[in-house]
Amino acid sequence: MSTVSQPALLTVPGPIAFQGMRGAYSDLACRNAFPGRETLPCATFADAIEAVHDGRAGLAMLACENSLVGRVPDIHTLLPGSGLHIVGEHFQRVEHCLLGIPGTSLLELKRLHTHAVAMGQVRGLIAELGLEPVIEFDTAGAAQLVAGWGRKEEGAIASELAAELHGLEILRRNVEDAEHNTTRFYVTARDRLVPEPGPDVMTTLLFRVRNVPAALYKALGGFATNGVNMTRLESYMEGGRFTATMFLLDTDGHPDTVPMRNALSELRYFSDTVQILGTYPRSPFRN
Numbered sequence: 001m002s003t004v005s006q007p008a009l010l011t012v013p014g015p016i017a018f019q020g021m022r023g024a025y026s027d028l029a030c031r032n033a034f035p036g037r038e039t040l041p042c043a044t045f046a047d048a049i050e051a052v053h054d055g056r057a058g059l060a061m062l063a064c065e066n067s068l069v070g071r072v073p074d075i076h077t078l079l080p081g082s083g084l085h086i087v088g089e090h091f092q093r094v095e096h097c098l099l100g101i102p103g104t105s106l107l108e109l110k111r112l113h114t115h116a117v118a119m120g121q122v123r124g125l126i127a128e129l130g131l132e133p134v135i136e137f138d139t140a141g142a143a144q145l146v147a148g149w150g151r152k153e154e155g156a157i158a159s160e161l162a163a164e165l166h167g168l169e170i171l172r173r174n175v176e177d178a179e180h181n182t183t184r185f186y187v188t189a190r191d192r193l194v195p196e197p198g199p200d201v202m203t204t205l206l207f208r209v210r211n212v213p214a215a216l217y218k219a220l221g222g223f224a225t226n227g228v229n230m231t232r233l234e235s236y237m238e239g240g241r242f243t244a245t246m247f248l249l250d251t252d253g254h255p256d257t258v259p260m261r262n263a264l265s266e267l268r269y270f271s272d273t274v275q276i277l278g279t280y281p282r283s284p285f286r287n
Contacts, residue, residue, distance in 0.1 A: 009189075019044060082188075086188055208246050232248070232249065
């Protein structure tokens with residue numbers, strides 16, 4: 001994967017926080033996006049956000065969507081009130097490895113440990129080897145458990161980094177069912193780091209339309225008439241109320257350009273709430 005391209009991010013001091021244990025795919029994403037930078041594991045997304053606020057980290061890498069399982073729900077509810085701004089994005093290819101105690105053969109494996117999402121991505125491997133799936137709280141945590149047990153009948157699905165950190169052997173690489181398995185991450189910071197207007201800039205925002213007929217159609221019409229490309233639109237309930245639907249929108253473009261300014265003006269006219277979460281460079285992964 002390509003490293004994050006915005007030069008301003010490289011000047012932000014401190015580690016980069018992520019949700020998960022060392023060796024998790026989020027940890028790997030941080031290391032790939034910011035080579036050589038210290039990473040800070042956090043138990044939850046909220047803890048990663050708090051680490052930036054209290055100065056233990058300069059940035060936080062937060063998973064927001066996956067090509068197989070879709071949206072990461074917590075981010076949509078946490079980001080609006082977090083006080084952090086999206087300043088970059090990173091796409092991390094998820095390459096699952098089958099890990100075991102050094103010297104283990106595939107025939108010796110009986111049980112497979114990993115996170116529930118990862119387990120659903122290796123069904124072919126489970127059927128091929130006749131393994132008993134055992135759900136764990138985290139992929140890197142599963143690797144840690146297998147290393148601690150030291151039993152050849154126990155295997156884990158986790159990253160190459162997790163194997164390295166816990167002294168496990170990679171018994172087989174790329175065991176995932178789908179080759180396109182990729183997770184997108186928001187890079188967030190306390191301060192806005194807005195790039196100059198240009199062709200490779202994105203804006204992410206939240207909005208809630210007014211309760212009038214065809215409000216969503218009218219609110220989004222300005223993007224079409226002004227030639228602003230929308231790359232992602234998702235809805236989710238606000239506060240558990242069926243009548244209060246929020247929308248997350250990713251668009252190509254910078255708010256200071258005329259087309260985007262006109263599109264946002266029309267969006268605001270038909271919306272009760274519009275909150276820009278960040279304007280940032282497009283990842284080279286999109287090209």
